[in-house]
Amino acid sequence: xxxxxxxxxxxxxxxxxxxxxxxxxxxxxxxxxxxxxxxxxxxxxxxxxxxxxxxxxxxxxxxxxxxxxxxxxxxxxxxxxxxxxxxxxxxxxxxxxxxxxxxxxxxxxxxxxxxxxxxxxxxxxxxxxxxxxxxxxxxxxxxxxxxxxxxxxxxxxxxxxxxxxxxxxxxxxxxxxxxxxxxxxxxxxxxxxxxxxxxxxxxxxxxxxxxxxxxxxxxxxxxxxxxxxxxxxxxxxxxxxxxxxxxxxxxxxxxxxxxxxxxxxxxxxxxxxxxxxxxxxxxxxxxxxxxxxxxxxxxxxxxxxxxxxxxxxxx
Amino acid sequence: xxxxxxxxxxxxxxxxxxxxxxxxxxxxxxxxxxxxxxxxxxxxxxxxxxxxxxxxxxxxxxxxxxxxxxxxxxxxxxxxxxxxxxxxxxxxxxxxxxxxxxxxxxxxxxxxxxxxxxxxxxxxxxxxxxxxxxxxxxxxxxxxxxxxxxxxxxxxxxxxxxxxxxxxxxxxxxxxxxxxxxxxxxxxxxxxxxxxxxxxxxxxxxxxxxxxxxxxxxxxxxxxxxxxxxxxxxxxxxxxxxxxxxxxxxxxxxxxxxxxxxxxxxxxxxxxxxxxxxxxxxxxxxxxxxxxxxxxxxxxxxxxxxxxxxxxxxxxxxxxxxxxxxxxxxxxxxxxxxxxxxxxxxxxxxxxxxxxxxxx
Numbered sequence: 001x002x003x004x005x006x007x008x009x010x011x012x013x014x015x016x017x018x019x020x021x022x023x024x025x026x027x028x029x030x031x032x033x034x035x036x037x038x039x040x041x042x043x044x045x046x047x048x049x050x051x052x053x054x055x056x057x058x059x060x061x062x063x064x065x066x067x068x069x070x071x072x073x074x075x076x077x078x079x080x081x082x083x084x085x086x087x088x089x090x091x092x093x094x095x096x097x098x099x100x101x102x103x104x105x106x107x108x109x110x111x112x113x114x115x116x117x118x119x120x121x122x123x124x125x126x127x128x129x130x131x132x133x134x135x136x137x138x139x140x141x142x143x144x145x146x147x148x149x150x151x152x153x154x155x156x157x158x159x160x161x162x163x164x165x166x167x168x169x170x171x172x173x174x175x176x177x178x179x180x181x182x183x184x185x186x187x188x189x190x191x192x193x194x195x196x197x198x199x200x201x202x203x204x205x206x207x208x209x210x211x212x213x214x215x216x217x218x219x220x221x222x223x224x225x226x227x228x229x230x231x232x233x234x235x236x237x238x239x240x241x242x243x244x245x246x247x248x249x250x251x252x253x254x255x256x257x258x259x260x261x262x263x264x265x266x267x268x269x270x271x272x273x274x275x276x277x278x279x280x281x282x283x284x285x286x287x288x289x290x291x292x293x294x295x296x297x298x299x300x301x302x303x304x305x306x307x308x309x310x311x312x313x314x315x
Numbered sequence: 316x317x318x319x320x321x322x323x324x325x326x327x328x329x330x331x332x333x334x335x336x337x338x339x340x341x342x343x344x345x346x347x348x349x350x351x352x353x354x355x356x357x358x359x360x361x362x363x364x365x366x367x368x369x370x371x372x373x374x375x376x377x378x379x380x381x382x383x384x385x386x387x388x389x390x391x392x393x394x395x396x397x398x399x400x401x402x403x404x405x406x407x408x409x410x411x412x413x414x415x416x417x418x419x420x421x422x423x424x425x426x427x428x429x430x431x432x433x434x435x436x437x438x439x440x441x442x443x444x445x446x447x448x449x450x451x452x453x454x455x456x457x458x459x460x461x462x463x464x465x466x467x468x469x470x471x472x473x474x475x476x477x478x479x480x481x482x483x484x485x486x487x488x489x490x491x492x493x494x495x496x497x498x499x500x501x502x503x504x505x506x507x508x509x510x511x512x513x514x515x516x517x518x519x520x521x522x523x524x525x526x527x528x529x530x531x532x533x534x535x536x537x538x539x540x541x542x543x544x545x546x547x548x549x550x551x552x553x554x555x556x557x558x559x560x561x562x563x564x565x566x567x568x569x570x571x572x573x574x575x576x577x578x579x580x581x582x583x584x585x586x587x588x589x590x591x592x593x594x595x596x597x598x599x600x601x602x603x604x605x606x607x608x609x610x611x612x613x614x615x616x617x618x619x620x621x622x623x624x625x626x627x628x629x630x631x632x633x634x635x636x637x638x639x640x641x642x643x644x645x646x647x648x649x650x651x652x653x654x655x656x657x658x659x660x661x662x663x664x665x666x667x668x669x670x671x672x673x674x675x
Contacts, residue, residue, distance in 0.1 A: 024498065030578055031497025035505065037486040041547020046512055049523035056522060066530075114350060119343040128659065129354050133361070135654055137607045139630055140364060140647045147363040147640075153378060155363055179360060190665040235513065236551075244516050247551060247600055251607030251626050254521065254614070262518045269522060279522045286519040293514040 050286070057280035063273040076280035085264060086281060090288065092260035097241040097292070100181040104237045108188035109230070113218065115189075116196045127190065134186025137251035138258075141183065145176045180258070184240060187247045188233030195229035196222060227304040234296065242289055261285050367644035369451040375641055385447035390426040397424065400443040402436055416440045455645035463628055463646070472606065472624040475541050479605040480598060482545030483552060487597065490548045491556030492582045496568065506557075513550045517610065525614060536619040541611045545601070552597045559593035560586055595663035606654055625650050 032039075057076055061069045080086050111130060115123060148155045149172035156175075157168055199222065207217050223230070236246035243252070243259030252258065254266040265285070269278040362382075367375060370384040389396040390412035397412035402423060411423035414433060421440040422433040459465075493499065494506055529535040567589075568581045576584070587594060612627045623631070629650040633643045658664065 027497050028499050031493045031499040031502070034489045034493025034497065034578070035499065037546065038490040038509065038548035038550075038553060039505070041486075041544070042508065042512060045524070045544055045547060046515060046520060049520035049527075050515070052523035052526075053519055114346070117346060119346050120350060121347055124662070126350060126354060129358060131665075132655065132658065133358065135603050135607075135658055136361075136651060137609075137626065137629075137647075139633055140651060143633065143643060143647055144360045144363050147367060148360060155382060158382065182357070187665070194665070239514060239516075242516055243518075245604065245610075246513070249604035249607045249609075251609045251630070253609040253630075254518065259516075259518075262516070265518050265521065269525070275522050275526070282516075282519045282522060285516055289514065289516050293511075 053279040053282055053286075056276050057283050059276045060274075061276040061279070063269070063275055069276075072276070076277050077284075079277065080280060080284060086261075086284075089260040089264035090284070093242060093262075093285070094288070096177065096258060096260075097238065100177060100184075100241050101234070101237045103178075103181045104185050104188060105230070105234060107182060108185040108233060109192055111185065111189050112193040112196055113222070115193050127193070131186035131190060133183035134248055136183065138180070138256075139251060141176070141180055145173060145179060149173045149175060184237070187236060191229045191233050192226055195226035199225045224305050228306055231300055231304045238292065238296065242285075259285075364644050364647060367641055368455055368648045369453070370641055371452050371454065372639050372641050374450075374452075379445060381447055383449055384451045386450040388446040388448050390424065392424045392429060399426065399446040400440070401446060402443060404436065410446050411436075413440055413443075455641050456649065459642060459645055459649065463632065465625075465649075467621065468623060468625045468628050471538075471622055472626070475538060475608070475612075475624055476602055476605040478538070478542045479545045479601055482542065482547075483549065483597065483601045486546050486548040487552040488556060488587070488594070489582070491553045491560055492578075492586060494553065494557045495560035496565075496578075496581075496586075509550050509553060513554070528615065535615055536622070537615065538622065540615045541605075541608065545605075549601075552600065556590070556593055556597055559590055563589045592663045592666045595661065596665050599657070599661070599664050602657065603654055625653075 058071055058073060059069050060072050060075075114120065115127060120126070146154075151157065151168050151170065151172070154172065156172055160166075161168055203221055203225070204217055207221055212220065239246040240248075240250075241258070243254075243257035243262045250258075254262050255270075257263050257266075261281070262285070265278050265281045268274045268281060366383055374380060374384055374386065388399040388410075390399055391397075392412060392414065397414050399410050399412045400423070402409050402411045409425065411425050411434065413421060414424050415422040418439065420435060420437045423436055425431055425434060494502065494509070499505065524540075528540045532539075534540050563586060567585050571581050571585050606624075607626050608624070609626055609630060612624055613630075616622050616624070616627060629646045632638055632646045
């Protein structure tokens with residue numbers, strides 16, 4: 001093939017006619033050219049700000065008086081240890097992650113199992129309906145939950161509690177995270193369903209012949225076969241539980257983020273103009289999220305069966 | 316395959332074909348019934364928002380009214396409209412209009428027989444239930460249209476969405492192509508970094524990027540902080556596109572290469588036509604995200620009301636403590652409708668998503 005390409009000059013050749021590059025080097029160069037927007041973006045939008053935030057976190061940088069900025073060492077980090085609000089917001093962020101991610105994963109996986117049944121009719125319509133709430137902005141969910149949970153006039157009182165002569169419940173607004181988590185299953189559900197549908201049916205047939213029941217087939221065929229999809233869903237759910245935007249944006253500003261820690265950082269930044277302290281808080285959150293990420297990624301070698309990508313050696 | 320299974324089960328349970336078919340049919344019916352009940356329950360909270368948007372404030376605050384938008388049925392007697400009540404009397408419950416109400420008794424008119432004149436009824440009228448009929452109103456939307464400059468918000472949203480899409484097409488697709496088709500020195504390492512950047516929380520870059528955008532570049536009060544990052548590629552879109560590009564057989568690229576096509580031409584005429592579902596998926600994700608986006612716009616567009624998007628104005632409107640609830644609901648519905656319509660009007664979204672080998 002290399003011989004033929006030499007006779008038909010293409011961009012590979014035109015790119016660097018003067019440089020004495022081999023085919024392989026040219027290919028790498030063109031590839032890097034295609035990657036360049038992302039590499040540039042990574043440096044400018046991720047790497048530099050992260051390092052800069054680390055730098056800020058050692059100073060008393062204030063938005064309104066940047067000229068008084070000076071190096072104060074670890075003072076910000078020591079203050080975080082003393083700051084009970086920071087501790088509470090970090091605890092809130094981690095609790096939301098711990099409570100919401102398992103619900104999202106289990107419901108999405110269960111739904112995907114039901115959808116892979118041949119007996120289910122009008123699947124396309126149903127999966128569209130199950131996905132739909134995942135693109136609804138959080139403000140709508142806030143509004144709906146307040147309408148449902150309002151004591152006395154809320155729909156939960158009027159539809160369920162009053163007809164059953166039950167006393168009104170307080171703290172019904174606590175259903176917000178539950179509804180939000182249930183309405184976030186969409187992407188994970190579709191990703192896992194897609195993976196289940198691509199499992200070759202012969203494998204199930206062979207297991208059935210060998211006498212494996214439905215539960216055994218689920219745990220020893222479905223789960224390992226779709227483990228990359230489970231892993232990917234887990235990753236996107238972790239990101240959104242920490243207030244980030246994984247696949248779909250819920251339209252929450254930083255100050256109303258699902259993650260109380262983000263809200264606290266923005267409060268320190270804009271209400272008190274403490275950029276240095278906010279940067280230190282952000283670094284603490286960064287370390288926590290990265291530790292969780294590292295734990296999840298390193299656990300993946302025990303339970304995620306990645307597809308072989310043999311051609312990687314070639315390309 | 317189905318037949319083998321059925322035969323096996325039938326032998327196991329030792330039942331006749333007819334019994335078995337009946338049992339099988341029941342199972343199918345129950346599964347479908349269960350899933351439809353589940354989906355209706357799942358979507359049911361949405362009805363609160365939709366019905367509220369179609370009510371007037373008076374309808375919403377009427378505690379005795381049904382949950383759907385409804386008004387009290389009235390009957391006009393001698394030029395005056397009277398509310399109709401369910402009145403129990405000796406011969407069942409009658410629907411009569413209340414004309415004169417007193418403590419001990421009330422006087423009604425029977426709409427079916429007004430000639431009979433005022434009817435005497437003993438009892439306290441407040442114990443009676445009013446007769447409601449469904450009645451929806453679009454006045455909230457008219458009201459909103461007068462109060463909010465929707466054409467302007469729509470224009471702003473379209474600028475943000477459109478340029479975001481352009482950035483996504485120019486960069487994310489190119490980067491995904493680079494990752495999927497070229498042997499790049501350190502390519503695996505770069506891909507690992509790409510996956511790592513998906514996990515980085517936004518708050519870590521918040522302070523420095525705010526300082527750079529607002530103080531150094533002076534982009535406060537402009538669309539640029541919302542749009543420019545899209546032109547540098549989005550890690551999760553790149554990942555999704557790359558997975559699907561890799562699954563496209565390489566034979567066609569090679570044939571095109573032999574015909575003298577350069578890498579760009581291969582991307583546009585070989586790869587993209589075969590990757591329509593994933594490109595549409597990523598395009599829709601970008602659309603939904605740019606439409607709902609609040610993180611950047613709340614930081615940079617707060618000082619410029621004329622640049623605010625649909626999402627921003629809906630949020631601002633809802634956050635005013637004194638906005639009537641019915642108007643809040645209609646503002647949210649107006650903001651959501653375009654997204655839902657776009658979502659329901661296509662069939663590509665997240666079809667055939669390929670997610671394997673995240674680490675490689």
